[in-house]
Amino acid sequence: MRKTRLTGTHNDKDKSGREHNSSFHSFVSLSVCALTVIAVTGGCKLAGAEKHKVYAASENESSSLYSEDVDYGLPSGIAGVVSGVNATPAAGSTVNRIGISCDDVIVGQRVRKVTSSAVEMNVSESMATTVDTFDAKVVSASSSAKLMSDEDYENLLQIVEAEAGTEDLKGRILVANVIMNRVKYPEFPDNATDVIWQYIDGVAQFSPIADGRISEVVPSDETKEAVKQALEGVDYSDGALFFIQRSAAAKNNIQWFDKNLKKLFKHGVHEFYTYPEAAQQ
Known part of the structure; x- marks a missing residue:
């Protein structure tokens, strides 16, 4: 128990x-x-x-907050430039900023007002000046004898080769100078092709046109170089509008030259002439 x-x-x-x-x-x-x-x-x-980090220095709430798991597409090229211009505060405007760019926002951080110091961009005057300058250059270029079509260039090569194919480089440049002087002179056509192929009172102005030699020649490298230099501004002509090879010219042509024109100089086989009034100018 x-x-x-x-x-x-x-x-x-x-x-x-x-x-x-x-x-x-x-x-x-x-x-x-x-x-x-x-x-x-x-x-x-x-x-x-x-x-969810918050970044400051943005002008609106939607662009101030972002999540790291969100993919944001950024504009590039012209779109980027336009976007940047649109996002830039206007000159003298005031915006609210929290911290500085790309700072994490701290709770209780003070908001400060920043006045944009950007200068208002006014391109109207400079743009107008640029356009006016460009227009002036275009007008000048269009009236210049150096501006020509492919057809003008090819005809210029042919006439220089036909008239001065046996001359030195300067002699070829001189023939090209005469053609271009005529293009600029009011009495003659305003393009190289019409100057070269011009007939006055049924008479061709250049003998290779009359006898067909202009179509038979092949421009040499020296002729191409001569034309190139003439178009770039090399000019030995003193304003000559005519040239003649006395040994190959008809007697009546020689008489007309002696009576109506002023002789300037001779180079190679050619004598170069112009109108008396043109020589005075």
């Missing part, structure tokens, strides 16, 4: 101890779970805060 009671009392104490240990373990487990939940929640908040 005594052993039985002792055994029962011992069992009651063991049961009470096990219940106490169980409560302690439950408390510890709950505490650990609570700490885990707090840590996970705080980490999520921190991660969310880091993910």
